[in-house]
Amino acid sequence: MIGGLDDVVAAETVLSDVDGIAGRLIIRGVSLDDLVHSRYEDVLSLLLDGFFPDLSGLPEGLGAARVAVFKHLASVDADLLALTPIEAVRALLARLPDGDDLTTALHLIAAPAVFTPGIIRLRSGLAPIAPNPGVTHACDILAMMLGKAPEAQQVAALDRYLVTVADHGLNASTFAARVVASTQAGLASAILAGLSALKGPLHGGAPGPVLDMLDAVGTPANAARWVEDELARGERLMGFGHRVYRVRDPRADALKGAVELLATSSAIDPVRLALAEAVERAALAALKRKKPDRRLETNVEFYTALLLESLGFPRATFTCVFAMGRTGGWIAHAREQVLGGRLIRPQSRYVGPKPQQAA
Structure with missing residues (x-):
């Protein structure tokens, strides 16, 4: 059974190059x-x-x-x-x-x-x-x-x-x-x-569940324990890992920069931002410890969720906003x-x- 056409070249394009090894x-x-x-x-x-x-x-x-x-x-x-x-x-x-x-x-x-x-x-x-x-x-x-x-x-x-x-x-x-x-x-x-x-x-529906994860964690102090419990149950941490990137998704850094732009305005809740940063630290540390043979880094969905929520988009519309750009x-x-x-x-x-x- 051929799964997902991985490594099959189906087109030549001048439009974009995704380098999953270099993270570019x-x-x-x-x-x-x-x-x-x-x-x-x-x-x-x-x-x-x-x-x-x-x-x-x-x-x-x-x-x-x-x-x-x-x-x-x-x-x-x-x-x-x-x-x-x-x-x-x-x-x-x-x-x-x-x-x-x-x-x-x-x-x-x-x-x-x-x-x-x-x-x-x-x-x-x-x-x-x-x-x-x-x-x-x-x-x-x-x-x-x-x-x-x-x-x-x-x-x-x-x-x-x-x-x-x-x-x-x-x-x-x-x-x-x-x-x-x-x-x-x-x-x-x-x-x-x-x-x-x-x-x-x-494909396009992952950012919303990132917010569900943040809601479930609640406070920065709960982040490490919550992440450990989820991994022990075999659950996936939303916003981490990517099919192509084997290092940190470069789009995650770009969107973290966008969130930092909002931090200088009245748009973002500093408490929510602190919670997201605590969850990211806890998740990256736990994934590195529990899955040392895999590079599971922050992906584009993690900071997308925080960004779009801060801009006022309901989480049910996140895929629509993705479509605006794509x-x-x-x-x-x-x-x-x-x-x-x-x-x-x-x-x-x-x-x-x-x-x-x-x-």
Whole structure:
């Protein structure tokens, strides 16, 4: 049985390089360490360069796209609000037309950024707030959710998150998007495939349980005992270890930096931050002691959870926020596949029963 296609090269890409041994993420020749100081719009321009004719007006185009997709929130009804947030976003995104041009791409990138705050407010009995095309993408997302202008540190922290998760090699959702794109079904179909794969708890659903873990620990003084008890029961510690990285996930450091940005504002609870730091110390020490043959380091989900909670996103929407950043990467991979690839059609090996031979 071939499990998970590990070590199978399914595409050549100019978009991102995930070095799990060195703990390094490179996006189009630029290290994540340098990219985290950029706006999301700047990283979009980097990812999409060469896949569309003219990106000179991308920030303005993305602002206009937010305004254009906002109208779909008017059709949200009780049945849609009864869905989970990611299912509601998926349903709304499915209403967008397919196509392969830049306008279609920007509408798809804008969709989760507009639909998620709108759904959050509607589920709370509040009216959605219309986008402001004159501000940055990260600023507008927070304003549409919070109902007021966000602090500069909040905007910078969300920008850092969106940049950090924009692309990450040929993960499950990106591969799904490329497979659908290879059929020339259109960008909307490819993004819906990526979003559906992201919805799975083995891919995009881990940050929420990190907060459940912090809630269960309660106080920094309980961290070491709680971690030891969980490991003794054979439980997994959420936010530690990664399928690819054998050292510390570089995205974890980037997002810890974003949390530190919030620590200089009124957005973050210093008690919550101290608890998270105590749990991280206790978990890393216990994992090193109990599993010395494995490098189980902090991964991207750990500080994602604290960051998104501090920004005001309900934990049920964390996968939606992930999609806000990753959609840009899906678009870039879909265009790369269409422009330079073939229909993706791997082989399978039949291991079922053989037909019985006639006597």
